[in-house]
Amino acid sequence: MDFEYTPEQDAFRKELRGWLAANLPRDLCVDDPADDRVAPDRATFERRCAWQKTMHKAGWVGIAWPKEYGGRGASIIERVIWDEEYSASRAPVLPGMGLNLVGPTIIHWGTDAQKLQYLPRILNADEIWAQGFSEPGAGSDLASLSTRAEDKGDHYLVNGQKVWTSGAQYADSIILLVRTDPSAPKHNGISCLLVDMKSPGVVVRPLVLATGHHHFNEVFFTDVLVPKTQLLGPINQGWKVSTTTLMYERHSSGARNPIGQVRDLIAVARRLPVDGGTAWDDPKIRQRLSQLLIDCEAMKYTRYRALTRQIRGEPPGPEGSILKLSGSELGVRIADAAGELLGMHAIINVSTELVPDAPRWFNRLVAARQYTISAGTSEIQRNILGERVLGLPKG
Numbered sequence: 366m367d368f369e370y371t372p373e374q375d376a377f378r379k380e381l382r383g384w385l386a387a388n389l390p391r392d393l394c395v396d397d398p399a400d401d402r403v404a405p406d407r408a409t410f411e412r413r414c415a416w417q418k419t420m421h422k423a424g425w426v427g428i429a430w431p432k433e434y435g436g437r438g439a440s441i442i443e444r445v446i447w448d449e450e451y452s453a454s455r456a457p458v459l460p461g462m463g464l465n466l467v468g469p470t471i472i473h474w475g476t477d478a479q480k481l482q483y484l485p486r487i488l489n490a491d492e493i494w495a496q497g498f499s500e501p502g503a504g505s506d507l508a509s510l511s512t513r514a515e516d517k518g519d520h521y522l523v524n525g526q527k528v529w530t531s532g533a534q535y536a537d538s539i540i541l542l543v544r545t546d547p548s549a550p551k552h553n554g555i556s557c558l559l560v561d562m563k564s565p566g567v568v569v570r571p572l573v574l575a576t577g578h579h580h581f582n583e584v585f586f587t588d589v590l591v592p593k594t595q596l597l598g599p600i601n602q603g604w605k606v607s608t609t610t611l612m613y614e615r616h617s618s619g620a621r622n623p624i625g626q627v628r629d630l631i632a633v634a635r636r637l638p639v640d641g642g643t644a645w646d647d648p649k650i651r652q653r654l655s656q657l658l659i660d661c662e663a664m665k666y667t668r669y670r671a672l673t674r675q676i677r678g679e680p681p682g683p684e685g686s687i688l689k690l691s692g693s694e695l696g697v698r699i700a701d702a703a704g705e706l707l708g709m710h711a712i713i714n715v716s717t718e719l720v721p722d723a724p725r726w727f728n729r730l731v732a733a734r735q736y737t738i739s740a741g742t743s744e745i746q747r748n749i750l751g752e753r754v755l756g757l758p759k760g
């Protein structure tokens with residue numbers, strides 16, 4: 366990979382940076398967008414939707430989407446630049462389920478009518494989406510799902526339960542995996558439906574994290590009537606449709622690099638008083654934080670390797686699993702290091718003079734492990750790498 370940017374790419378970066386500086390409302394910014402992917406309350410959620418509309422009007426939303434569907438058709442490098450500049454500006458994560466997962470899946474599998482109905486509304490934050498895949502008895506082994514959709518002629522009748530549904534409290538629609546042929550082998554009897562969350566029989570119940578944040582939900586379906594026009598992809602081929610969605614999910618979850626967190630931690634260590642000096646005077650602390658910086662750099666180059674394959678048009682390699690695994694585990698190591706370095710400052714959840722961003726570190730300490738579970742757990746990523754890279758027998 367060439368590490369130099371072309372003049373056009375530099376110009377793209379400059380234009381985006383300038384536009385964000387001029388248009389991003391300061392009071393909408395977050396300490397670290399990765400910590401805050403589901404808005405904490407409805408008022409914040411609505412302000413973020415309004416921000417997305419402003420961005421969309423200026424042509425900065427869905428930049429990776431093809432132009433014919435309202436996107437910008439940006440190159441892979443432009444997408445990287447967009448990610449870097451957007452997160453450096455501390456702008457909040459946009460309601461991403463529709464933009465990053467559902468929209469691209471509809472582009473791939475949807476009918477013309479579905480594309481027309483949903484894609485413009487996703488880009489303009491007029492339609493917010495949730496992902497209804499996991500169930501109490503089906504997570505890593507997703508194909509065991511048991512939510513049923515019975516064929517009733519012109520519609521399906523859906524009964525069952527989903528769980529860990531991020532942001533469902535704000536969602537207008539949900540992309541739902543259902544069993545349509547219980548007699549078929551488990552991967553072959555699944556279909557994918559696009560369901561209106563306001564349909565009678567849909568009930569959302571909150572699941573609140575240990576941090577107090579209402580991130581995800583249980584969603585119950587009781588005799589929910591879904592028109593047949595809402596089938597996404599062929600009947601009983603929902604497993605293939607879900608593979609498309611999960612590929613986009615892993616791609617977007619591997620894109621974040623926590624190097625900013627480590628730099629923040631080093632800044633705290635330099636001012637934290639210990640034994641008449643600062644924590645940074647301790648060589649063990651310096652070594653530990655330096656190792657975390659090295660790990661972030663290694664992650665950056667693994668990402669470049671994955672991008673190089675994409676640019677060359679080669680099929681995706683194991684980098685997606687490596688990035689998901691190493692990025693989420695690195696997040697836990699950073700949070701653990703912060704907990705040990707900051708001591709009580711990391712657990713009181715209150716700003717102090719010494720550590721003004723203590724609530725952020727509290728949040729990370731409690732929440733970092735969730736990313737080793739979402740989008741395929743660390744164990745599942747290790748299974749994939751063991752089988753596909755090391756040639757080990759199936760786990």
Ligand SMILES: Cc1cc2nc3c(=O)[nH]c(=O)nc-3n(C[C@H](O)[C@H](O)[C@H](O)COP(=O)(O)OP(=O)(O)OC[C@H]3O[C@@H](n4cnc5c(N)ncnc54)[C@H](O)[C@@H]3O)c2cc1C
Nearest residue numbers: 496497498499503504505529530531735738739740742744
């Ligand atoms: C922050 C977050 C957001 C999420 N958002 C959504 C969402 O919006 N929509 C949605 O549908 N789901 C969502 N999920 C659910 C997520 O996809 C599941 O939690 C995940 O797939 C794991 O499933 P599970 O929780 O049922 O755990 P299980 O699959 O029951 O796993 C339990 C443990 O067993 C291990 N294990 C399981 N199988 C194997 C194996 N074959 N080999 C080795 N170890 C194994 C796992 O690694 C794990 O440690 C979210 C989860 C999190 C944490």
